[in-house]
Amino acid sequence: MGRAPCCDKIGLRKGAWTPEEDQKLLAYIQSHGHGSWRALPKQAGLLRCGKSCRLRWTNYLRPDIKRGRFSLEEEQVISHLHAILGNRWSAIATHLPGRTDNEIKNYWNTHLKKRMNMQTGGIRDPAMSTTHSKTSTETLDLVLDSPDMKPLISSKLSHMSQWDSARLEAEVRLSHDSQLKMQDCESLLGRMQGLMCPKIHNSLATHQATSPDCKELLSQRSVQMFQTPEAASSHLLNNCWKPTSFRSHEGVDHISPTSTLSSLEGQHSSPSPAGSEAHTGYVKPEHFILKLLLQNSSSSPISHKQGSGLMHGTAINGPNQSPWQQNQSELKVEEMKLLNAASPGSLGLISTEGQQPLSLRSSSSPQPTSSIISKSSWDFPSMGIPPELLLDFRDRTNTTCVTQKNSTALGTWSELGGLDGKDYWTNMLQLVGPPCNQPNATVPTITKW
DNA sequence: AAAACGGTCAACCGCGTTCCG
DNA sequence: TCGGAACGCGGTTGACCGTTT
Incomplete structure (x- = not known):
């Protein structure tokens, strides 16, 4: 059951990475590949544990990492997938090229989750309501206000946790976007x-x-x-x-x-x-x-x-x-x-x-x-x-x-x-x-x- | 001006799973 | 088959920064 943290070894650095460390790791991986993460730090001349190196690479140094704000499309994908997959960040990340699971997790926790809670709880964010651009939140308002959706979200959420409310909203979004008809469902x-x-x-x-x-x-x-x-x-x-x-x-x-x-x-x-x-x-x-x-x-x-x-x-x-x-x-x-x-x-x-x-049927019986x-x-x-x-x-x-x-x-x-x-x-x-x-x-x- | 507060996000931690000898 | 090592994942932490009081 578990094991001692690999970074507990004496002499290994923890905490934020310095530019010099980044350069060492980057240079080593570019010329050798990462191979065994455990062996890498020593070979690259880094006083880090392999796990730390792997995280730094996958979450920050990897060349295909996409930086900057999440687009509306990315937000929607996250919302949809989270409604379906829950907190399976790595699974969600596979559908957002350039985004890491860590980044998506942070974005959800600091942005989307909060926003959805506000929407489903009936509390409007003033900052959102004053903007004139068609934000995802406004789009969501249209969804939530539509005749089709009203019965689905009608003030019956008090018993749900905030988390569940967020999920509901994501699901409403999904069903609205898809135009899926209830009868067929x-x-x-x-x-x-x-x-x-x-x-x-x-x-x-x-x-x-x-x-x-x-x-x-x-x-x-x-x-x-x-x-x-x-x-x-x-x-x-x-x-x-x-x-x-x-x-x-x-x-x-x-x-x-x-x-x-x-x-x-x-x-x-x-x-x-x-x-x-x-x-x-x-x-x-x-x-x-x-x-x-x-x-x-x-x-x-x-x-x-x-x-x-x-x-x-x-x-x-x-x-x-x-x-x-x-x-x-x-x-x-x-x-x-x-x-x-x-x-x-x-x-x-x-x-x-x-x-x-x-x-x-038992496992031994013929199928x-x-x-x-x-x-x-x-x-x-x-x-x-x-x-x-x-x-x-x-x-x-x-x-x-x-x-x-x-x-x-x-x-x-x-x-x-x-x-x-x-x-x-x-x-x-x-x-x-x-x-x-x-x-x-x-x-x-x-x-x- | 400064303390308190809150948001963000990189990094860490611990656990489960997979791999391999 | 077994056990240890390596890997991967999700939750949590803490440093940093901007805003509020």
């Missing part, structure tokens, strides 16, 4: 939600949930047909999907650490949709979807470090989950419940009429070899969604997606300027997918649905 979310269900089932069953409510959920989930999302939501809320209804195998109630929906305010106790309206501002289906996609399109496991902002771990892991992952899966289940509780009716559900009850999804809408494999997840769905050709009846139909995908919205999602995945400095990396693509 919901339809899509319905698909993803349905995709998750088997694994939720598995997760619950794996941990032998003892709650009668959960047992009921397990018994009904695989056979019940919900005619309407309202009926489904009502059923879930009235029966099982309440924060206290799920306990881990340790007997501890779990609330997702990454969810911004607090279970402490009683909003989940009401089964009526009206009881959750206050949270529609936060539950942005497209972002939830995107977070799911992020989890599954990543070629490497998502960092387990705290504060990533993503929903950690994955509930749709393969069977070889570590205890930590299992715990995270439970948290994911909780997150799904909270989403449903917070926004009943807005989440579509996949009907399961005529399907066989779900069964658990079904059924064909791929015949009515494939998403190119799941290319997005890195594991085959074992798809298998749960492949047999279910009879699935239908029901969406929120009263959703606001504002248009169709074809009206969005992209083929079935493909461009939007492809762009988003490009943003959050392989970094731009890896030209050979494969970017997940989205096919029609």
